[in-house]
Amino acid sequence: MIWHFFPIPLQTKFMRARSFLLAIGMALAVGWAANQGLAGVLSSKELLEATAPTDFFQEGSMEAEIHSGVLFELFDHPAFNEAPAIFRFGWMLSTPQGDAFYRGNWEVLLDLYGSGIFHGPGNVVIGPEALIRYNFVQPGWWVVPYLQIGAGIVYTDAWEDHTQRLIGGPVEFTPQASGGLRFMVDPQWSIQLECMYHHISNAGLYSRNVGVNQVGALLGVSYLFR
Template sequence: MLRRHLIVAASIFAVFCGFTGEKLLHAADSPLASAKGELGFLTGYGISHVGFGATKSQVQTWDAILRGGWFFSDELGKGSWYQGRHETLFELPFHLAVDHGGRSMVGFYALGHWRFTSMGRIAPYILAGGGPVYVDLGLPSMGSRLCFSYQGGTGVQYFLDKTTALNMEYRYHHISNAGTASPNEPLNSSKFLFGISWFY
């Protein structure tokens, strides 16, 4: 049922962008062209994939992520398909395991983003990064409560105005103890996230 709701939400978002797409594709300036940084909040659903790699445990999570970001470049590649800006984001994630008695995971992520800026109010992006995660899932197979995450994904932002954007994002998300303890079952998961960002 939850997956169906996610598909419906994504479809509505796509249709909404489609209705405004022609105007936005011809916008002269991206709202990101002069932004210095970003503050935002994401929430959504995650699920581990049993059988993917060495993952044996299913963990479903409700995710809440606070983020802050800074742009480290002006627009690069103007006039090319990859026109965009580099941003570094720092995130404070909280992952509530809804199918493990309300146990949770908290951490700190540093992510590199490339934000495409040639489509006006629509800003696709790609991301990759990771960081330490404290895991309290009660799974002896993970070997340690101090774990590490790496992740990568893609998303799109739709700007409501020059400073406010809606986010829709997919991430591949990996957690393991990086060989610091035995056993070392990883959690290889997908995360479907939605949120809002404010740019300054």
């Protein structure tokens, strides 16, 4: 197989990236299957009543979220692994319309990212970030998948270690992308499982700028309100 002609480190990189993409795909598939199963066992009246969990996915609704998890450096040059805690505030920009499979709404979120580095140079990464999220909202769905992208500005002390070239200065940028599932406990409370790609670099502001590319998972709790 052509795969065997790649060096072992490169194979590892491909496998990690593939595993991350598969994790997002499987999470979205599980959410779809769970919701399809619910729709299959409910009568029309019960299905109408089951729309309650998505009542707060309306324009003007807000939410508070807290997440925690782990992020692992994808390429190990050197390792840069974190255990983040993320506090988010969200604002629903639209109300779901129509009946297409992609029916949903847009949401903007601001968050405070704080993380401890448990393997790699430095000790902390902290700063504000902004995200745009699309929630896939269907009547009767108790599991709401979502996709989001965003970026932020963070401080890290990793730059003080001059033996590495990943992080060149105290101010870095964090473009990122995530996919997740929101499990509705009731119309306002939910548990969230999220797979994240997280990048850290300084856009050439400093001479050291190899950058960090991480993948990982977050577990969170959300409260929706108006």
